[in-house]
Amino acid sequence: MSRSAAPADSQSTSARTGTSPRIVVAKQSNVLVITALDDAAARVGLAIGQPLANARAICPGIEVFDADETADAKTLNGIADWCDRFTPLVALDPPHGLLLDITGCTHLFGGEAALMKSLCGTLARQGFDVSAAIASTPACARALTRHVHGCIVAPGEEAEAVAPLPVFTLGADDAITRGLRRAGLKTIGDVAARGRHEIAARFGSAFTALLEQVLGQGDAPINPRKPLPDYIVEKRFAEPIATDGTIAMTLASLARMLIATMEKQGKGARQLEASFFRTDGAVRVIAVQTGRPVTKGEIIDRLFRERLDALADPLDPGFGFDLVRLSAVRTEFVVQEQRDLDAHVRDNDEIAALIDRIAARIGSHRVGVHLPLDTHTPERAVLSLPAQQHLVAAMLAEWPSRTEDEPPLRPLRMFARPEPIKVALAEVPDKPPRRFTWRQAIHTVVRAEGPERIAMEWWKTQAMMPTRDYFRVEDETGLRFWLYRDGLYDEAVDENDLDTEPKWFVHGLFA
Amino acid sequence: MSGAHTRTLAGLRDDIARIEANGPSGMLGRTALGHAEADAVLQGGLARGALHEVFAEGRHSAAAAGFIAGLAHRVSADRPLLWVRQDFAAVECGALSMSGWRELGLDPRRLVMVHAPDVESALRTTADALACDALGAVVMEIWGETRLLDLVASRRLTLAARASGVTALLLRVAAAPLSSTAETRWTVRPARSPPRPEWQAWGAPVLETQLVRNRHGLTGHWFMEWKCDECLFRDVSFHRGATHPQSVAAAPADRPDHPRVVALSRAG
Numbered sequence: 001m002s003r004s005a006a007p008a009d010s011q012s013t014s015a016r017t018g019t020s021p022r023i024v025v026a027k028q029s030n031v032l033v034i035t036a037l038d039d040a041a042a043r044v045g046l047a048i049g050q051p052l053a054n055a056r057a058i059c060p061g062i063e064v065f066d067a068d069e070t071a072d073a074k075t076l077n078g079i080a081d082w083c084d085r086f087t088p089l090v091a092l093d094p095p096h097g098l099l100l101d102i103t104g105c106t107h108l109f110g111g112e113a114a115l116m117k118s119l120c121g122t123l124a125r126q127g128f129d130v131s132a133a134i135a136s137t138p139a140c141a142r143a144l145t146r147h148v149h150g151c152i153v154a155p156g157e158e159a160e161a162v163a164p165l166p167v168f169t170l171g172a173d174d175a176i177t178r179g180l181r182r183a184g185l186k187t188i189g190d191v192a193a194r195g196r197h198e199i200a201a202r203f204g205s206a207f208t209a210l211l212e213q214v215l216g217q218g219d220a221p222i223n224p225r226k227p228l229p230d231y232i233v234e235k236r237f238a239e240p241i242a243t244d245g246t247i248a249m250t251l252a253s254l255a256r257m258l259i260a261t262m263e264k265q266g267k268g269a270r271q272l273e274a275s276f277f278r279t280d281g282a283v284r285v286i287a288v289q290t291g292r293p294v295t296k297g298e299i300i301d302r303l304f305r306e307r308l309d310a311l312a313d314p315l316d317p318g319f320g321f322d323l324v325r326l327s328a329v330r331t332e333f334v335v336q337e338q339r340d341l342d343a344h345v346r347d348n349d350e351i352a353a354l355i356d357r358i359a360a361r362i363g364s365h366r367v368g369v370h371l372p373l374d375t376h377t378p379e380r381a382v383l384s385l386p387a388q389q390h391l392v393a394a395m396l397a398e399w400p401s402r403t404e405d406e407p408p409l410r411p412l413r414m415f416a417r418p419e420p421i422k423v424a425l426a427e428v429p430d431k432p433p434r435r436f437t438w439r440q441a442i443h444t445v446v447r448a449e450g451p452e453r454i455a456m457e458w459w460k461t462q463a464m465m466p467t468r469d470y471f472r473v474e475d476e477t478g479l480r481f482w483l484y485r486d487g488l489y490d491e492a493v494d495e496n497d498l499d500t501e502p503k504w505f506v507h508g509l510f511a
Numbered sequence: 512m513s514g515a516h517t518r519t520l521a522g523l524r525d526d527i528a529r530i531e532a533n534g535p536s537g538m539l540g541r542t543a544l545g546h547a548e549a550d551a552v553l554q555g556g557l558a559r560g561a562l563h564e565v566f567a568e569g570r571h572s573a574a575a576a577g578f579i580a581g582l583a584h585r586v587s588a589d590r591p592l593l594w595v596r597q598d599f600a601a602v603e604c605g606a607l608s609m610s611g612w613r614e615l616g617l618d619p620r621r622l623v624m625v626h627a628p629d630v631e632s633a634l635r636t637t638a639d640a641l642a643c644d645a646l647g648a649v650v651m652e653i654w655g656e657t658r659l660l661d662l663v664a665s666r667r668l669t670l671a672a673r674a675s676g677v678t679a680l681l682l683r684v685a686a687a688p689l690s691s692t693a694e695t696r697w698t699v700r701p702a703r704s705p706p707r708p709e710w711q712a713w714g715a716p717v718l719e720t721q722l723v724r725n726r727h728g729l730t731g732h733w734f735m736e737w738k739c740d741e742c743l744f745r746d747v748s749f750h751r752g753a754t755h756p757q758s759v760a761a762a763p764a765d766r767p768d769h770p771r772v773v774a775l776s777r778a779g
Binding site for chain 2: 367402407414439478
């Protein structure tokens with residue numbers, strides 16, 4: 001049975017004495033309406049949904065703030081990050097609710113009541129107005145938070161618990177809530193007492209399903225923000241830790257614990273996350289990936305050290321971390337190989353480990369291997385992929401073999417964007433230039449071979465790309481270029497307009 | 512001489528013997544390049560587990576890259592190769608193309624490419640990679656002058672290479688040589704293809720290589736051709752005679768010491 005806790009954080013801060021009422025307004029269908037208010041505003045009779053004009057008429061001295069939904073979402077996400085310390089399954093319930101699946105977690109915090117007290121207490125100290133409830137279904141807990149704070153409903157008692165609640169706490173559409181009221185159904189208990197078929201006929205089956213969930217008769221899963229990691233190990237500190245040495249030691253011992261847990265099931269980690277929970281609520285998550293399953297604590301430790309060293313914005317302990325968690329987000333079964341006999345296997349392991357270390361420091365996309373593609377377009381003939389994921393595929397790839405006794409037909413160095421050249425000397429049609437200027441230097445062509453005509457893949461691209469005529473040319477100093485002319489000569493030159501010249505490019509340089 | 516002194520002296524002699532045994536000439540394996548004269552000067556070939564520097568003459572590094580690719584292939588002997596390049600080098604000189612790599616007779620499957628954002632991370636990655644003895648060679652490609660590649664850095668690379676037996680190859684473009692602990696230093700520029708009729712195959716990598724520094728032997732100046740099918744360097748004989756218009760006969764001493772390249776200021 002899942003136990004869900006739903007703290008609903010009111011965006012308004014708790015009441016201050018001696019200040020004017022404050023409200024937050026947002027535009028809804030061209031009218032500024034109240035979206036949040038504080039206790040003082042509620043006392044003078046303002047309510048969520050009232051237009052701002054009415055509010056000003058009721059209480060001229062109110063302070064008005066514009067709603068900032070992005071900031072609200074960010075704050076809610078921050079709180080959700082912090083709630084990760086209680087359970088890995090945290091779901092957002094916008095605009096200002098959170099759902100926590102605390103099944104099986106409560107004993108770590110001394111029971112359900114103690115968990116709720118600790119959670120709400122910390123949030124309240126930060127100035128949030130919290131209303132929380134624990135129940136067997138998320139819908140039930142959510143309904144309870146809308147009415148009263150601090151309910152803990154034992155399994156099986158949902159129906160009694162929600163019976164006295166007003167119908168708006170169901171959280172159905174305004175039209176349905178109004179319809180229920182008009183029908184004289186004031187509380188959830190009233191609605192539950194009616195036959196289901198009557199309710200379904202009047203308000204639809206979706207509402208019936210919601211009602212059943214609130215009554216604890218049907219369950220709907222929550223939608224956690226992050227997938228559940230395969231393995232989690234963590235350390236809590238009564239005295240927050242802040243020094244680099246302690247953090248490194250903590251990570252090392254967590255890595256050993258994680259490996260010990262995974263080893264029993266023959267698993268190795270492919271993706272790891274270290275979460276640092278600061279005492280002031282901020283959470284920093286640092287992830288590393290590996291090319292093959294890691295089964296050694298020292299390797300995990302080393303990868304994190306590389307990663308932490310290379311961080312652009314270093315880990316800021318502030319007043320210290322009171323919880324450090326290491327989770328294996330993705331794991332794989334480890335294939336046991338005969339390591340001592342086969343040196344080749346060991347070599348591949350070493351290289352994979354090296355690639356992991358480099359990738360942890362400068363980024364996975366910066367370590368590449370290459371795969372051939374079956375295309376004539378020179379710039380697309382090779383696919384560069386991250387080495388961490390594709391090392392094995394690249395080592396087994398089938399490359400086209402070169403022609404014997406031929407000089408290299410493709411340049412060793414190729415420009416990502418072909419560089420335009422100025423062809424100074426007019427040339428015979430379909431022949432390479434005699435002299436050209438590239439990067440402010442004049443090159444006289446001594447030898448040339450071509451054209452090698454390469455048609456662009458018109459079936460792949462939307463834009464019509466001109467056919468290219470490629471030439472291998474050598475200048476008087478021995479520099480060997482790969483030049484091409486965009487388009488066929490006849491296409492490129494307009495007979496009537498003598499100013500048009502074919503465009504030439506340097507695409508690469510031969511060794 | 513007292514007994515204590517004799518013992519001290521004997522101890523020092525032992526130390527020296529040990530240092531010399533660890534020295535590059537003592538234990539390094541060598542790989543022949545295929546070019547007979549160069550191999551003779553290098554006493555059997557290029558030393559493995561050492562640092563070698565290749566400077567590209569002029570602004571273009573294709574010839575030097577081809578030379579270093581050949582060296583890496585020779586020394587790595589079927590082991591994987593790590594090529595660490597600075598991002599700017601790819602912008603300026605073009606990125607290494609695997610189609611061209613294949614055309615040189617080399618195997619793209621054994622190449623792992625690292626795109627380092629700057630010299631510092633390239634240097635660190637190279638030093639890290641040199642500790643991994645599963646690799647055959649590590650190539651570091653750096654564009655332009657930098658203060659980071661000083662004597663300390665090259666000493667570090669040399670020691671790492673010696674400890675693991677992995678060969679370190681350093682490709683420098685648009686830079687003047689500084690003092691370093693490299694085993695050899697080469698200057699490479701492209702040379703013209705042999706004079707043959709137009710319809711015959713031309714355009715194989717012909718390089719003018721100059722061994723400007725050799726810690727354990729003589730220096731030299733050769734024209735080499737990379738044989739794509741056999742994967743080795745060969746002598747190109749035609750460049751010796753008077754038939755060639757270039758001033759091939761120029762002794763190394765006549766050359767300006769440091770081929771200075773002034774970096775153009777780039778817009779943006």
